[in-house]
Amino acid sequence: MNTPSINAQRLLTELTHLAQIGAGPDGAIHRVAGSRADLAARDWLSKTMQVAGLTGHRDEIGNVFGRVPGSTGPWVLLGSHADTVPAAGHLDGAYGVVAAIEVLRTLVETGHPAADHIEIVAFWDEEGVAPDSNGGLGGSTFLADSPHIDDIAAYLEVHVEQGPRMEAAGLDLAAVTGIVGVERYEIVMHGQENHGGASPFDMRADAGRAATRAAAALRPICQSIDPVGLIGNVGSCSFTPGAANVVPGEATLQIEIRGISEAVLDQTRTALREAYERIAEEENCTCTIRKASAKPVAEFNPEIVRMADEVCRASSDRTDRMASYAGHDASVMSTRVATGMIFVPSTSGISHNALEHTPDHQLVLGTQALLDTAVATAERLTTGQDSLSAAPPVLAAAA
Ligand SMILES: [Zn+2]
Structure with missing residues (x-):
């Protein structure tokens, strides 16, 4: 593949620099969005972009952008977020931002024509842990609703997996096909509060027993529907009134399901409702199910997934496609x-x-894969056209 090679040493050095901003004595990084350390990191990123010969700007919310001076959109945007959770590691978000800088810097240094079609970004408040955060993804949500989104033709992000699947499969790289949809539910079992000793087992309406049976049923239900693309979690279980000698009159579960397709989530929702209503009936109780929140499945552009997959395969034989x-x-x-x-x-x-x-x-492989995919995407957008003004149908269709 005829693309320039990134500077591996510079990538790793810049990652180390960024990791020093907000580093605590515990070895963890504290760069919650809007904190002094987060703002200092954004200043450092702006300066690093300047040193790389890029022109930078910051939008109203705090996203930091960089591009080649004089270049005009639409751009292929590369980036990730610069904020962290409290007591974070040094790669979540930061890796994607530093990798994006390294990619554009390499393209500029080697005079590659794709440099003029790439913009980079360090997003504001992805994690959503600051007191005034509204659930996170603040910077990207702001961009998606701002006029600048019309100048963006495509978006690419390199990130650490944050789970054990790739390591277990022995992978170096993965082309991500999309992001799972997340649904949260509150399940309440209603029974009859009563004396815990004087009530025989077969004459109770034990909401606690109904809820724990429902909690235990979640895993087998998920595994029977889709053992790979579906996961569930019971995050909390509480009994009312909560005393050893009282049959719980009410019991509440907070559960979450994550699935790779809306069809899988639909099927899970139906199966859970059926199972929970049956359990409630068997336990002489009733059940109410309330959806607390839902984030839809994000499906990535098939053509970009194909290009990323091809790039990953060309650089390692230990690569696959997977969902996030x-x-x-x-x-x-x-x-x-x-x-x-x-x-x-x-x-x-x-x-x-x-x-x-x-x-x-693997950090180096991932950054090179980002460069190769960015170049392929930029070339794809410019092929057969005078400018980037219109995306080819296959890309436009996904918008
Ligand atoms: Zn992240």
Whole structure:
């Protein structure tokens, strides 16, 4: 493949620089959106872009952009987020931002024509843990609703997987096909509060027993529907009134399901309702199910996924396609522009933790794959056309 090679040493050095901003004595990184460290990181990113010969600007919310001076859109946007959770590792978000800088810097240095068609971004507040955050993805949501989105033809993000699947499969790289949809439910079992000793088993309406049976049923239901593309979690279970000698009159579960397609989520929703109503009836109780929140499945642009997959295969024989089970700015971007992602593995599947780690050679492979996919996307957009003013139908269709 005729693309320039990134500077691996510079990539790793810049990652180390960024990791020092907001680093605490515990070895973890504290760069919650809007904190002093987060703002200092954004200043450092702007300066690094300047040193790389790029022109930078910051929008009203705090997204930091960089591009070749004088270049005009539409651009292929590369990036990720610069904020972190409290006590974070040094790769979640930061890797995608530093990789994006390295890609554009390499293209500029080698005089590659794709440089004029690429913009880079460090998004504001992806994590959503600041007190005034509205659930996260703030920077990408702001961009998606701003006039600048019309100048963006496609979006690419490289990120650490944040889970154990790639390492377990021995992968170096993965072309991400989309981001799972996430639905949260509150399940309430209603029974009859009564004396815990004087009520025989067969004469109770035990809401606690109904709820724990419902909790235990979640995993087999998910596994029977889709053992690969569906996951569920019971995050909390509480009994009322909550005393050892009282049969619970009411019991509440908070559950979450994540699925790779709306069809899988539909099927799961129906199966859970049937199972929970049956369990309630068997336990002499009734059941109410309330949807607390829902984030739809994000499906990435098939043509970009194909190009990313091809690039990954050309650079390693240990690569595959996979869905993301964690949320990313790319999910917001995919609602407006053709979008794709590339994953590198997370050692032991650990993220949102100071122990977050990915071997250097995979960080380098991922950044080179981002460059190659960005060049392929930019070339795809310009092929047979005088400018980037119109995306070919296959890309436009995904917007
Ligand atoms: Zn992230």
